[in-house]
Amino acid sequence: DNAQVRVEGGPATLHAVAFERPDGARVVALVNGIDWVQTHGTAWALDPSEVRPAPEPATGVRVIVRAGERPAAHEALADVELPVTETADGFSVEVPDVAVMALVVLRAP
Numbered sequence: 001d002n003a004q005v006r007v008e009g010g011p012a013t014l015h016a017v018a019f020e021r022p023d024g025a026r027v028v029a030l031v032n033g034i035d036w037v038q039t040h041g042t043a044w045a046l047d048p049s050e051v052r053p054a055p056e057p058a059t060g061v062r063v064i065v066r067a068g069e070r071p072a073a074h075e076a077l078a079d080v081e082l083p084v085t086e087t088a089d090g091f092s093v094e095v096p097d098v099a100v101m102a103l104v105v106l107r108a109p
Helices: none
Strands: 005-008 014-020 026-032 062-066 072-075 080-082 084-087 090-094 101-107
Touching: 005 014, 005 026, 062 101
Parallel strands: none
Antiparallel strands: 005 062, 014 026, 026 101, 062 090, 072 080, 072 101, 084 090
C-alpha cells in the first residue's frame, strides 16, 4: 500500500475520499454509509415510515498519514483539533465518532 493517507477502522459502510487542496492541506472526507440518503420524494412529503434513519455512528476511525512531518489535524464540521500520534511509519489521527459525515483537514506544521 503506497497511499500517503488511508482510513482504518469503522464499519464496512464507511466511505472515504482524500484530496489535496491548492493550499497544500489534505482533506479526508468521511461518509458513514449512504443508505440513509433519500432518493425519492422530499422529507416533508414522505410518510414517516418511508424516511430512512441515520446509521449508527462509525467508531474507532483513524486517518493514517505515511511519513513526513507531524501534521496538524482538524475536524472541520465539528470545528475541533484532533490528536495526532506518531507511529512506526508516520502518524495516526483519531477521528471522533462519525454520525453521518466528517471532514478531517491535515496541514503541515
